Amino acid sequence: MRTVSNEIESIKDPGPAPHVLRAADVNPRSEKRAEQQVAILFALSGVGSLLLIYSYVFVAKDVFIFIPVMGNQNAQQLGLGIGMAMSLFFVGMAAIHWAKTLMPETEVINYRHEFRSSDEDREDLIKTVKEGVAGVQLGRRKLIKRAMAASMGLFALPPVLLLRDLGPLPKKQLETTNWKSGTRLVTDPGNRPILASDLEVGAVVQTLPAVADSEHRPLSDIAKDPVLLIRLRPEEFNLTSEKLAMTHEGIIAFSKICSHMGCAVALYEQTTKHLLCPCHQSTFDVTRGAKVIFGPAARPLPQLDITVDAQGYLIARAPFSESVGPSYWERNSQ
Amino acid sequence: MLLVIALLGIGTTFNVASATIKSATNTFDRSAAIEEGKQIFLKGCSSCHGLNAEGGAIAPSLIGVGAASVDFQVGTGRMPMADMSTQAVRKAPVYNAEQTAALAAYVATLAPGPKIPTDAQLNYERDGSTAEGGELFRNNCAMCHNFAGQGGALTQGKYAPTLMGVEPKYIYEALITGPQSMPVFSDKTITPAEKLSLIKWIKSAEAEPNLGGATMGRIGPVTEGLLAWILGLGLLIAVAVWLTMKAR
Numbered sequence: 001m002r003t004v005s006n007e008i009e010s011i012k013d014p015g016p017a018p019h020v021l022r023a024a025d026v027n028p029r030s031e032k033r034a035e036q037q038v039a040i041l042f043a044l045s046g047v048g049s050l051l052l053i054y055s056y057v058f059v060a061k062d063v064f065i066f067i068p069v070m071g072n073q074n075a076q077q078l079g080l081g082i083g084m085a086m087s088l089f090f091v092g093m094a095a096i097h098w099a100k101t102l103m104p105e106t107e108v109i110n111y112r113h114e115f116r117s118s119d120e121d122r123e124d125l126i127k128t129v130k131e132g133v134a135g136v137q138l139g140r141r142k143l144i145k146r147a148m149a150a151s152m153g154l155f156a157l158p159p160v161l162l163l164r165d166l167g168p169l170p171k172k173q174l175e176t177t178n179w180k181s182g183t184r185l186v187t188d189p190g191n192r193p194i195l196a197s198d199l200e201v202g203a204v205v206q207t208l209p210a211v212a213d214s215e216h217r218p219l220s221d222i223a224k225d226p227v228l229l230i231r232l233r234p235e236e237f238n239l240t241s242e243k244l245a246m247t248h249e250g251i252i253a254f255s256k257i258c259s260h261m262g263c264a265v266a267l268y269e270q271t272t273k274h275l276l277c278p279c280h281q282s283t284f285d286v287t288r289g290a291k292v293i294f295g296p297a298a299r300p301l302p303q304l305d306i307t308v309d310a311q312g313y314l315i316a317r318a319p320f321s322e323s324v325g326p327s328y329w330e331r332n333s334q
Numbered sequence: 335m336l337l338v339i340a341l342l343g344i345g346t347t348f349n350v351a352s353a354t355i356k357s358a359t360n361t362f363d364r365s366a367a368i369e370e371g372k373q374i375f376l377k378g379c380s381s382c383h384g385l386n387a388e389g390g391a392i393a394p395s396l397i398g399v400g401a402a403s404v405d406f407q408v409g410t411g412r413m414p415m416a417d418m419s420t421q422a423v424r425k426a427p428v429y430n431a432e433q434t435a436a437l438a439a440y441v442a443t444l445a446p447g448p449k450i451p452t453d454a455q456l457n458y459e460r461d462g463s464t465a466e467g468g469e470l471f472r473n474n475c476a477m478c479h480n481f482a483g484q485g486g487a488l489t490q491g492k493y494a495p496t497l498m499g500v501e502p503k504y505i506y507e508a509l510i511t512g513p514q515s516m517p518v519f520s521d522k523t524i525t526p527a528e529k530l531s532l533i534k535w536i537k538s539a540e541a542e543p544n545l546g547g548a549t550m551g552r553i554g555p556v557t558e559g560l561l562a563w564i565l566g567l568g569l570l571i572a573v574a575v576w577l578t579m580k581a582r
Binding site: 022023024061062064070071072073074077096100101105187188189190192194195197198199200201202203204205206230264266267268269270271272274276278281283294 | 523
């Protein structure tokens with residue numbers, strides 16, 4: 001009976017694979033051909049460089065040539081691009097082809113050696129470090145030691161202080177807009193007040209809250225104040241009575257800032273009464289108070305309560321009742 | 335004194351008479367055009383839009399759409415539609431300029447609506463401002479028609495067409511009539527002068543030379559990325575395979 005050995009038989013080192021000679025190593029004609037190929041590749045690279053120089057120096061900037069599929073192209077840019085691509089690509093290709101076909105490629109064994117430095121070198125280093133530490137004389141020079149400690153401590157303070165620039169907190173800025181009770185809606189651009197009769201059925205207007213002529217409208221306000229006015233036939237609405245009361249003669253006003261990521265929602269399809277956000281295709285149904293019917297937005301666009309003032313111009317009856325734009329920490333997605 | 339009154343009387347009568355004659359010829363031409371337009375309408379449009387342009391299950395009413403709407407839809411070949419697909423596409427117009435004008439004149443008689451702008455109203459080179467047009471375009475048009483006016487996708491296979499190469503008249507008419515999915519941009523909220531600025535900006539975008547080489551449709555990172563991933567990455571893979579291949 002044979003006993004089964006627990007020892008695993010060691011695998012023998014198979015050594016390097018047998019060397020296979022390349023065509024260029026054995027056949028002088030192949031060698032000659034490889035040599036010519038490398039030369040041709042270098043020449044192509046040279047042609048590319050010359051094309052680049054030619055395009056830069058001799059081709060006018062405003063010459064356009066027709067290339068099938070690509071259409072009308074600026075001849076100089078095309079020449080520069082193709083020239084640079086050729087000069088870089090073919091010089092690399094030539095070098096690699098040269099190395100692969102002609103340069104020696106016999107396998108060589110390189111044995112690994114120990115990384116550890118010799119004992120003398122190690123002792124030498126320790127001695128140098130100790131000498132250096134002694135030379136600093138920290139034990140004796142108490143004044144320098146304390147001054148250095150103090151300055152290093154102060155040095156750490158400015159970065160901590162600069163953390164202040166992470167603030168201040170936005171406070172109410174995210175919750176409020178410049179729409180107040182009685183604010184006129186004005187065209188953007190143009191800043192003209194709008195009469196309800198200015199809008200035909202099917203019309204849209206981009207609006208901002210009116211500011212006095214002398215006042216400057218900060219860009220950050222344009223990021224949250226825009227309102228889109230849309231006029232429908234009043235019978236097309238399918239709204240709750242309170243939302244319907246916020247419209248005026250078929251004119252409905254929504255915040256233009258998407259409740260998903262804050263893009264400008266203004267892609268309005270007159271036929272379907274759908275309002276789309278061009279960024280992530282959130283689709284809002286205008287007839288149902290901008291209810292989300294497709295896409296990643298989680299809640300309808302806030303609706304602005306509008307009416308007209310004594311002169312018949314459209315005004316906001318009340319500020320927005322909720323924050324406009326995307327969710328943030330203190331505002332959940334519902 | 336009597337003489338003066340008599341002379342005045344004769345002069346006034348003559349003026350009134352000549353004015354009547356002038357307007358009579360105009361009326362005659364117009365009524366002929368309207369009659370011709372009605373015949374074209376009955377033959378070419380009424381099967382969908384109804385015998386009295388009252389609309390039907392598959393086509394909207396044309397009462398009150400105005401001459402501008404007819405000129406846009408028929409002049410750009412969108413109407414009559416070739417098939418009942420999601421959207422009327424621009425194609426070679428079916429009716430010539432005269433027939434289109436007659437149709438427009440007929441539809442304009444049904445109810446008042448936007449008029450066709452005259453050449454004098456369309457002098458955008460003189461009356462428009464490119465900078466203002468750019469601001470208006472980014473606020474009102476760029477979402478659908480793309481920031482370079484190249485057009486873009488809407489929902490369910492609908493799309494906003496490219497604005498490149500569109501005649502100023504048709505851009506103006508589209509703004510005031512709101513064809514298909516496009517909303518109306520009223521003259522009161524985007525004034526006629528602002529509309530000309532818009533047209534001037536679109537024309538300047540059209541004339542913009544492609545100094546940077548291939549535009550790839552000017553539709554942004556989609557085509558550029560696709561090309562870089564497919565062609566660029568493909569080339570890299572091919573080079574990597576060749577690099578590791580052993581020479582024979």
